[in-house]
Amino acid sequence: MLCYIEGRFLMKVDVVILTKNSASTLRHTILGILNSVPVGNLIIVDGCSTDKTIDIANEFGAKVITCSSGIGVSRYKGALEVKTEWFCFVDSDIYVFPSWFKQLKRWMELERVVWIQGLTLEHSNIFASYALSKTLTYARKGCVALSNALIKKDIVLECKDWIRNNVHAGEDAILYEFVKSRGYRVLVDTTALCLHLPDCFFHDIYALYRAGRSDRLRRKHFPILYLGVPLLLLKDGFFRSILVNDLRLTAYFTVMLGLSYMLGFSEIKKDKTEKILEKIDKLGMSTEVNQLIAKEAEKWETKFKNLRRIIYV
Template sequence: MVSVIIPTLNAEATLPRVLAALVPAAVGGLVREVIIVDGGSSDRTFDIAEASGAKFVEAPRGRGPQLAAGANAARGNWFLFLHADTVLEAGWEEEVEKLFEQIATGRIPTAELAAAFRFRLDDFSRRARFLERVVALRCAVLKLPYGDQGLLISRRLYQRIGGFRPLPLMEDVDLVRRIGRRRLVMMRARALTSPQRYLDDGFFRRMSRNALCIALYYLRVPPHFIARIYS
């Protein structure tokens, strides 16, 4: 029923945990396939994907093109897009099954939906808790989850809105904006994400850069220019 799509680039350090969190859902029949879409890794990413039984697809480097390639190769009625350093917490599959049950019984009137998980950072510092509160506020007010919160979307809705565009940055924001607030559900389960980017750059420097990039995006600054600032 669900095709899990994970874009990778030298993800050997984080990918095993991401895949391990999908095992209960695969055993229970919720996850039909896992697709690793690689942008040219030089580490053991391929070996890990092969050992797990995942389908391995090569695509031009860039999260947007890789995610689009994964969706094109997927067979499920639902797509679950996950970053290669984002681990869904135990029990996430039960909540997704409940969502599907409510759609099937008509309690939710349409299957053209998308859902994202709550953001959690794999770090015990106060800075991490502050960032989580900021993300929770953004999701509550703007209904704007980022890709590191995972995105579950029906194939029908994904195709209707045109899927991922080949953008160098902001591919997740671009898709969520086209989904729209009324068709997006925020799940209770959490997506645990690596803090490495924040540790490398500094929490508040990374947060400020992200805020600047999203502001420039809404001001319609070309994505290739925003990508230069982000990197």
């Protein structure tokens, strides 16, 4: 399959997007993809949305699959529908910039590279230095994530761990371990930019809660060992605070993120707690998305050009 973009024909790739009540961001996500990627099939794996997510997906002619299982199973089911050798995973709250795919596809022929991802720009109106610390850490060290990835279909379907464990978070780390165990490589191109649309201050509190729940389900270690996670977050927060010269990050990592993780792991009033955190996450969604995209793109272009590079992780 070929697609005509920017005066030339490009090989099409399928795109898989996971959704659940994603109406506030999905349209921006799809428009960004169509402006960057030579799309073959647009595949939506939906976790039983109750808002207008499905209506938006249908507007763009997407193939919609319903899956109420964990995120690992959802990604696997999406990959089963893919018809191309390589395909893209893009999260429903990610906006990929126009040159995103062009930058990533350069590395498809590299030996043993099966997973290529771009750089996620984070933002926060509540805690700007926290968002900056995340973006700078991604740019300097790389980050394993399926939120914006060009990946080989075969390697996704070979990995069965995220199906057996029905994980709700951390599926990218599971796939990464599998990829490395097979002797393959993962590459991060920090010139392939995308923007994470939610405010990361709220979003990460909810993300750590889901990570705690996922770790409880997986139980790879003795439960008492997971009590050390807040200490690991303390260490990360300390180094991030030095990176951006803001000691408040240490407290945020240890108290807010650490507590959220432990709430998830303990599963205290899990259904009620998750609903509250999900609503808080939605509060961080900007209503001026187009302005946000333009502002963050300009900031990266003017301030962080020196961090553009290729990282093997």
